[in-house]
Amino acid sequence: MSDKERFEELFNKHLIKDITEENIDIVLTGQYGKALELLRDAESTGLFPALVGPPGVGKTILCRYFASLRAKENKNKSFYWLTMDESIKPSHFIGSFDPAITLKKGFTLEAFNSGPLLSAMLEGGTFLANEINRATEYSQNTLLEPLEEASIGIPHLGRIKADDDFFFISAMNPEELSGTHRLSEALKDRIKVWIKLTYPEKATELDIIRINLPEHFFVEESELELIYSIINETRRNKIDIEIPASIRAGIAMAKLLARKRSLEKSGQLKEKKSVYEYLSDISRNVLLGSIKPKPGVKAENIIENIIHKTLGA
Ligand SMILES: Nc1ncnc2c1ncn2[C@@H]1O[C@H](COP(=O)(O)OP(=O)(O)O)[C@@H](O)[C@H]1O
Numbered sequence: 001m002s003d004k005e006r007f008e009e010l011f012n013k014h015l016i017k018d019i020t021e022e023n024i025d026i027v028l029t030g031q032y033g034k035a036l037e038l039l040r041d042a043e044s045t046g047l048f049p050a051l052v053g054p055p056g057v058g059k060t061i062l063c064r065y066f067a068s069l070r071a072k073e074n075k076n077k078s079f080y081w082l083t084m085d086e087s088i089k090p091s092h093f094i095g096s097f098d099p100a101i102t103l104k105k106g107f108t109l110e111a112f113n114s115g116p117l118l119s120a121m122l123e124g125g126t127f128l129a130n131e132i133n134r135a136t137e138y139s140q141n142t143l144l145e146p147l148e149e150a151s152i153g154i155p156h157l158g159r160i161k162a163d164d165d166f167f168f169i170s171a172m173n174p175e176e177l178s179g180t181h182r183l184s185e186a187l188k189d190r191i192k193v194w195i196k197l198t199y200p201e202k203a204t205e206l207d208i209i210r211i212n213l214p215e216h217f218f219v220e221e222s223e224l225e226l227i228y229s230i231i232n233e234t235r236r237n238k239i240d241i242e243i244p245a246s247i248r249a250g251i252a253m254a255k256l257l258a259r260k261r262s263l264e265k266s267g268q269l270k271e272k273k274s275v276y277e278y279l280s281d282i283s284r285n286v287l288l289g290s291i292k293p294k295p296g297v298k299a300e301n302i303i304e305n306i307i308h309k310t311l312g313a
């Protein structure tokens with residue numbers, strides 16, 4: 001088999017043909033159930049919503065789940081998403097002309113490759129503009145027409161009207177976090193349902209960690225509680241920490257601890273350690289890049305303090 005054939009075989013094997021084929025393990029208690037209901041309310045009233053929250057609180061998974069529900073209800077409605085930053089140009093979401101074909105055939109439909117926003121508009125799918133407030137004002141302004149009129153102008157080709165089922169969701173980190181641009185006032189005025197997500201309540205976050213652990217991975221309830229207390233401590237220390245540990249950090253810690261436990265069980269570990277020792281090591285490895293300290297504060301020092309406070313010396 002040639003490399004090319006091998007590539008094609010693998011590609012087709014792994015291709016996700018439709019969002020309904022994706023199995024999304026989501027916890028819908030607490031804020032997530034309410035947020036989903038708000039997304040539904042927005043959809044059925046023709047309003048476009050925004051999800052606002054720090055990294056790793058579940059904005060993307062909620063949108064994917066919502067899009068999969070819509071797809072299941074009215075068949076083959078696609079889900080597209082694009083994470084924006086200063087380098088994103090309107091052509092990245094609208095689409096662009098293939099230079100080689102354009103040279104031969106001119107600015108024709110044949111030479112045009114659709115971008116994710118245009119595809120969602122044509123197919124009546126869901127489009128998620130992730131980190132929309134990081135896009136430049138110029139790019140943000142291109143989104144005004146799709147939001148306001150459900151239409152969009154494509155250079156050289158004309159103006160299209162979106163399918164009635166087209167739905168546009170924005171997601172962003174709260175504006176006060178550094179490194180993000182502001183959402184333009186014009187765009188803000190066109191988004192009329194603001195859905196805030198924060199770090200979930202303890203019971204919900206523990207459920208999320210559990211649901212994200214592979215089946216054969218096991219951690220005791222008391223160990224999960226310890227992991228939560230470490231993660232939660234990063235969120236309480238607002239003096240030293242600018243961005244605390246997200247849900248992802250807790251999931252990672254639980255996975256690493258579960259692996260130690262399973263190695264122990266199968267007798268593959270030379271020396272057994274206490275859960276406190278395991279979690280101290282795991283905290284150091286996971287938290288180092290999972291928290292963003294305030295300027296002048298060292299992550300290592302914060303982590304040692306948290307370990308001391310939650311796990312003891
Ligand atoms: N309600 C939830 N149910 C299950 N997993 C969740 C939930 N919320 C967050 N997660 C998990 O937490 C991680 C971060 O979620 P994500 O949606 O990527 O956050 P964000 O888009 O806000 O950065 C992912 O691994 C996701 O699977």
Ligand SMILES: [Mg+2]
Nearest residue numbers: 056059060130
């Ligand atoms: Mg995300």
